Amino acid sequence: MKKTNRKHKLILAILAMSGVLYSGNILLDSAPAIAKYGRKGKNTQTPAEAHFYEGTARMRARDFDGAIDSFLQAVYFARNGFYPEAHYWLGICYKEKNKDDKAIASLKVATNTSVEPLPDAFMAMAEIHLRNERYEEAEEAIGGARMAGAPYEKQYYLEGLIAENKKEFQTAEAYFVSALGEKPWKWTQAWMHLAECKMKQKKWLEALREFNDLLKTDQPLKNEPLDRIYSDMGVCSLAIGDHQGALDNWHRSLDYDPTNQETHMQLGMMLESEKHYSSAIKEYKEAIKYLAERKPNDPRIQQLRNRIIKLEQMIKPSEVAPQGAKPSPYMRRRDEEQEGPGQNSSGPGKRYTPPAGDSGF
Secondary structure, eight states, X not given: OOHHHHHHHHHHHHHHHTTOOEETTEEOOSOOOOOOOOOOXXXXXXXXXXXXXXXXXXXXXXXXXXXXXXXXXXXXHSGGGOOHHHHHHHHHHHHXXXXXXXXXXXXXXXXXXXXXXXXXXXXXXHHHHHHTTOHHHHHHHHHHHHHTTOOHHHHHHHHHHHHHHTTOHHHHHHHHHHHHOSSSOOOHHHHHHHHHHHHHTTOHHHHHHHHHHHHHOSSOOSSOOHHHHHHHHHHHHHHTTOHHHHHHHHHHHHHHOTTOHHHHHHHHHHHHHTTOHHHHHHHHHHHHHHHHHHOTTOTHHHHHHHHXXXXXXXXXXXXXXXXXXXXXXXXXXXXXXXXXXXXOTTSTTOOOOOOTTOOOO
């Protein structure tokens, strides 16, 4: 085996271990094919290869702008611009930077020029089309991945995401079950989407069971979003009438992410429904704080402020007890004349009551 190929494989192994070989939600287990070049002198490296290695190092450091520059240089120095691996990683970097048109163009060059199949390039294109709601193009890219030999579980997962985005939750649920395969399940993201699809179908108890199983499994799971899991469990608990369970789960969620405005809002609404107005106000204020930092133009900010004003008016005690209207001088003289000399209707221990139908003015 040539030394150059060994270097390529070493770099790809390092990228896999460092977490760079992730495309969206899907781990890119299979590295792109390594192009075979003609004979070279011992320990020589072309300028194209030098820039390629520089690009992979920058990707490891998550310097995607720098990596893009390096991969472009690698393509520039490659004879006739033929460098499928550089085009592939260039597309992945563009994808990370949300430069979707450039990402698709680079990935297409990679799939059209690589001698070896590149299923991960097709999967990356499918993810890009999916997040832009181009579902037909996403399906077409999944078909390309299938022809290139992509693992079936990854195909099912992407099909599930498409169905979920199209609000076809029952179909999505079936795809996620297929992606997870036989139990025990180990794929955190697919499991989460399965549980949340059940929530969206109002299968509250089934969703709760999935979340509980996910938390209690003996299998090693990667990247468990514990704040999201407990937040979802709180919603399910509330839906079945378990307010204490909802409260406990939302508090656990905030233990993992105290800045989650959605959880603060959920807590506030439940506390308000229970007439715990002071506690509800506190949660609404927390929600406003974090929502304003992330989405300052979100209309819910003003809605929450209006709720706080209303609740504060409901719990604010009266500062002065209501008193009867004081008689005018004219009314006092008239009453004295009617009651006769020596009598005072507004004397000590006696409260003045205006005549019926008389405002006192």
